[in-house]
Amino acid sequence: MSPALILTRAAPPADILAADANDPLRGFRARFQLPEGLIYLDGNSLGALPAATPARLARAIDHEWGHDLIGSWNSHDWFGAPRRVGDKIAGLIGAGAGEVIVADSVSVNLFKLLTAALERQAGRRTILSEPGNFPTDLYMAQGLARMLGDRALRTVPADDIIAAIDDDTAVVMLTHVHYKTGRKLDMAAITAAAHAKGALVLWDLSHSAGAIPVDLNGCGADLAVGCGYKYLNGGPGAPAFLFVARRLQDELVSPLAGWMGHARPFDFIDDYEPGAGITRFACGTPPMLSLIALEQGVDLILDADPGLIAAKAEALSEMFIRSVETRCAGLGLSLVSPRAFADRGSHVSFAHERAYEICRALIARGVVGDFRAPDVVRFGFTPLYTRFSDVWAAGDALADVLETRAWDSPAFRVRTAVT
Amino acid sequence: MSPALILTRAAPPADILAADANDPLRGFRARFQLPEGLIYLDGNSLGALPAATPARLARAIDHEWGHDLIGSWNSHDWFGAPRRVGDKIAGLIGAGAGEVIVADSVSVNLFKLLTAALERQAGRRTILSEPGNFPTDLYMAQGLARMLGDRALRTVPADDIIAAIDDDTAVVMLTHVHYKTGRKLDMAAITAAAHAKGALVLWDLSHSAGAIPVDLNGCGADLAVGCGYKYLNGGPGAPAFLFVARRLQDELVSPLAGWMGHARPFDFIDDYEPGAGITRFACGTPPMLSLIALEQGVDLILDADPGLIAAKAEALSEMFIRSVETRCAGLGLSLVSPRAFADRGSHVSFAHERAYEICRALIARGVVGDFRAPDVVRFGFTPLYTRFSDVWAAGDALADVLETRAWDSPAFRVRTAVT
Numbered sequence: 150m151s152p153a154l155i156l157t158r159a160a161p162p163a164d165i166l167a168a169d170a171n172d173p174l175r176g177f178r179a180r181f182q183l184p185e186g187l188i189y190l191d192g193n194s195l196g197a198l199p200a201a202t203p204a205r206l207a208r209a210i211d212h213e214w215g216h217d218l219i220g221s222w223n224s225h226d227w228f229g230a231p232r233r234v235g236d237k238i239a240g241l242i243g244a245g246a247g248e249v250i251v252a253d254s255v256s257v258n259l260f261k262l263l264t265a266a267l268e269r270q271a272g273r274r275t276i277l278s279e280p281g282n283f284p285t286d287l288y289m290a291q292g293l294a295r296m297l298g299d300r301a302l303r304t305v306p307a308d309d310i311i312a313a314i315d316d317d318t319a320v321v322m323l324t325h326v327h328y329k330t331g332r333k334l335d336m337a338a339i340t341a342a343a344h345a346k347g348a349l350v351l352w353d354l355s356h357s358a359g360a361i362p363v364d365l366n367g368c369g370a371d372l373a374v375g376c377g378y379k380y381l382n383g384g385p386g387a388p389a390f391l392f393v394a395r396r397l398q399d400e401l402v403s404p405l406a407g408w409m410g411h412a413r414p415f416d417f418i419d420d421y422e423p424g425a426g427i428t429r430f431a432c433g434t435p436p437m438l439s440l441i442a443l444e445q446g447v448d449l450i451l452d453a454d455p456g457l458i459a460a461k462a463e464a465l466s467e468m469f470i471r472s473v474e475t476r477c478a479g480l481g482l483s484l485v486s487p488r489a490f491a492d493r494g495s496h497v498s499f500a501h502e503r504a505y506e507i508c509r510a511l512i513a514r515g516v517v518g519d520f521r522a523p524d525v526v527r528f529g530f531t532p533l534y535t536r537f538s539d540v541w542a543a544g545d546a547l548a549d550v551l552e553t554r555a556w557d558s559p560a561f562r563v564r565t566a567v568t
Numbered sequence: 569m570s571p572a573l574i575l576t577r578a579a580p581p582a583d584i585l586a587a588d589a590n591d592p593l594r595g596f597r598a599r600f601q602l603p604e605g606l607i608y609l610d611g612n613s614l615g616a617l618p619a620a621t622p623a624r625l626a627r628a629i630d631h632e633w634g635h636d637l638i639g640s641w642n643s644h645d646w647f648g649a650p651r652r653v654g655d656k657i658a659g660l661i662g663a664g665a666g667e668v669i670v671a672d673s674v675s676v677n678l679f680k681l682l683t684a685a686l687e688r689q690a691g692r693r694t695i696l697s698e699p700g701n702f703p704t705d706l707y708m709a710q711g712l713a714r715m716l717g718d719r720a721l722r723t724v725p726a727d728d729i730i731a732a733i734d735d736d737t738a739v740v741m742l743t744h745v746h747y748k749t750g751r752k753l754d755m756a757a758i759t760a761a762a763h764a765k766g767a768l769v770l771w772d773l774s775h776s777a778g779a780i781p782v783d784l785n786g787c788g789a790d791l792a793v794g795c796g797y798k799y800l801n802g803g804p805g806a807p808a809f810l811f812v813a814r815r816l817q818d819e820l821v822s823p824l825a826g827w828m829g830h831a832r833p834f835d836f837i838d839d840y841e842p843g844a845g846i847t848r849f850a851c852g853t854p855p856m857l858s859l860i861a862l863e864q865g866v867d868l869i870l871d872a873d874p875g876l877i878a879a880k881a882e883a884l885s886e887m888f889i890r891s892v893e894t895r896c897a898g899l900g901l902s903l904v905s906p907r908a909f910a911d912r913g914s915h916v917s918f919a920h921e922r923a924y925e926i927c928r929a930l931i932a933r934g935v936v937g938d939f940r941a942p943d944v945v946r947f948g949f950t951p952l953y954t955r956f957s958d959v960w961a962a963g964d965a966l967a968d969v970l971e972t973r974a975w976d977s978p979a980f981r982v983r984t985a986v987t
Contacts, residue, residue: 182634183634184634184635184637187637191637195633197634198630198633198634202629203630203634206625206629206857207626210621210622210625210861211617211622213804214614214617214803214804215601215602215603215616215617215622218603218606218610218614218616218936219610219613219614219936219938220931221804222804253672253673253676254672254826254852254853255852255853256824256826256827256828256851257672257824257826257852260823260824268715281838282838283827284830284833284837284838285826287838287839287840288825288826288827288840289824289825289826291839291840292822292823292824295821295823295825296683296687296715296716296823297715304838329836384629384633384856384857385632385641385646385853385855385856385857386646386853386855386856387855388855389852402714403711404679404711404714404715405676405679405708405711406707406708406710406711406714407676407704407707407708408702408703408707411703411707414703415941416941417748417940417941419699419700419701419703419706419723420706421706421707421710421711432673432675432676433672433673433675433676433704433808434804434805435805436804436805436806436807436855436857437803437804437805438625438803438804438805438857438858439805439856439858442857512639517637517638521836522834522835522836
């Protein structure tokens with residue numbers, strides 16, 4: 150994405166400029182370090198760099214690691230960081246203090262919570278999910294089922310989930326906002342239906358936390374995991390988080406009985422004893438540099454009014470869909486995401502048989518969305534830094550790519566891995 | 569550890585100064601950013617900051633994350649980093665290319681390899697280890713045994729391990745250099761004895777990799793894990809690594825079937841298929857900032873001659889033991905580590921009933937070792953940056969603390985968690 154690739158763009162119309170000028174969140178964009186001229190609609194894959202993060206990390210590197218060295222575990226409270234940042238994230242997802250901890254990756258956290266849930270739900274053999282859920286969610290459940298032998302992952306379409314919950318369902322594992330389609334599931338209704346049948350629910354918040362309202366305790370949720378490097382702007386591969394409702398914490402034991410989850414890790418005794426509360430779901434030593442970056446990203450979001458974030462997520466995505474409906478009609482795109490904002494998150498996807506090449510052609514025009522196999526191009530709207538003029542220009546670029554069949558260029562056909 | 573705490577020290581004798589002047593590794597100290605006046609003997613807990621790391625991380629933060637954003641997974645080969653850095657670490661531990669990958673924490677990697685080993689060793693029920701092994705190793709095995717129900721962790725003293733291996737032993741799990749005592753086990757002999765009984769061996773290299781010679785393939789080793797933030801100088805909580813001998817890679821499947829270990833992660837298909845070779849032991853998205861810091865630390869060690877590193881580890885630790893034997897005789901210390909370097913790693917431990925307070929009193933004198941419950945004070949010697957004059961001064965400070973009973977001060981009794 151060198152600056153040379155960024156084309157000169159037409160000025161947006163007055164109403165678009167007015168929307169940016171009147172945006173109550175407009176001041177937040179300056180708190181991110183974004184490349185000049187780039188329209189970045191992939192914050193749902195890797196969030197942008199908060200402007201305060203480089204200096205914070207430089208201090209962590211030079212002063213905490215370099216100068217204070219091992220003492221920083223105490224003097225800079227590295228030890229407390231997983232719970233401290235967890236408590237901050239709790240404020241974004243309707244959880245209470247002591248219900249969230251930062252640890253490991255989404256994948257590893259899924260394994261911990263699924264395993265603990267299966268143990269509690271003795272006699273029930275099924276993990277219920279939907280086909281096409283984010284692959285790592287399905288894979289982790291498959292790995293666990295393979296390991297245990299007598300449990301199985303069962304998938305049914307999202308619309309059939311509630312009907313499929315039965316006495317054999319140990320845990321329902323769903324992603325709140327679907328990574329590909331952006332469809333948002335009804336957390337309250339599915340959780341209530343699961344509880345009525347004695348099942349637990351594990352929610353993956355990777356594509357919702359930080360972008361749209363999540364109310365775990367308001368929905369009576371049991372368990373959740375989520376990603377640190379998408380809307381939380383924690384940097385590439387930032388550690389993930391997990392939530393266990395307080396009422397369940399004493400009943401659940403992590404299979405990954407690492408020393409950081411021990412009741413007294415520095416007693417160095419031979420026998421594992423799970424720590425109190427959410428601490429027992431920690432495992433090994435956390436990657437502090439990545440964790441400190443995550444804290445900066447979370448702090449930034451906490452400065453914004455969550456109602457304004459949600460309203461802007463709706464306005465941005467609605468404007469984009471309308472723009473595509475108007476300007477790209479008849480050009481082969483079909484909306485994959487639900488049309489109504491009430492049914493989706495903050496990203497919007499379209500299918501096209503040449504989706505991969507379209508994605509590449511857009512990147513060449515300085516508009517970064519992403520491709521999701523086999524035929525989806527996906528655009529993420531991050532309320533804190535995406536402008537209405539960005540959305541307008543992205544629609545313009547997309548129309549141009551389709552009208553000119555820019556995607557026919559052989560240059561856009563070479564496949565590379567894209568997250 | 570403010571500079572105000574550093575006392576003026578006596579100048580070392582001429583032979584000590586000569587040893588530093590003649591040290592063939594003396595140039596490496598300037599490649600670390602160490603606090604002025606501090607004698608840091610805890611690089612076996614958190615390695616010091618390589619001088620090149622801040623600039624490398626600033627580039628990763630500003631340019632790769634901030635500017636190139638999601639494209640960096642390809643353009644800066646973030647995708648390839650776990651295997652690339654793994655291949656570099658392989659060069660330090662006698663492994664081949666494609667046998668090591670950087671992933672997760674030591675704890676999580678232990679779980680992956682123990683589980684995969686147990687599955688392969690069907691019919692054998694025991695994980696054999698030693699009491700007092702690093703707690704997370706024992707805890708992870710306990711968590712796994714608890715989860716599976718029909719397997720168990722059995723511990724016998726290190727000297728009895730070989731005799732204890734029997735037809736029920738699925739895997740022997742040992743730490744090559746003991747975290748507390750510094751005792752080094754005979755990797756070749758134990759591995760051969762295990763193989764003779766049909767057992768596998770999993771070696772934890774956390775306290776050996778980067779400090780003393782390790783020859784996994786020379787010993788016919790099966791499996792290993794190791795730490796990124798000790799002698800590899802990868803920074804606090806740097807990701808860990810794992811080794812699977814090439815001959816075993818196709819037979820073993822990770823229970824943590826994350827998408828980064830899938831054969832084709834970007835096909836986004838519903839069914840897990842383990843990737844080729846060592847890649848299948850990756851799990852979730854790696855913490856890139858911490859991983860990039862680790863690569864700097866590993867690159868630095870690779871610039872040094874491993875024979876010189878080992879020779880200096882011996883010379884430093886031998887000098888320290890002699891110094892304590894001479895200057896602290898009769899003052900209540902007893903050597904916990906093996907006397908002969910052939911039987912230990914690069915750290916040395918002494919027991920004393922007031923070990924905790926002694927450790928605090930030394931820190932107040934600018935000498936940083938660490939305390940390990942219940943009664944051990946531990947000193948790590950990092951050949952690339954520890955000087956002979958540091959070792960001399962540490963011995964001097966220790967003698968002073970003991971002679972003056974400085975540890976009797978109430979200020980040193982307050983306990984804080986120390987890694």
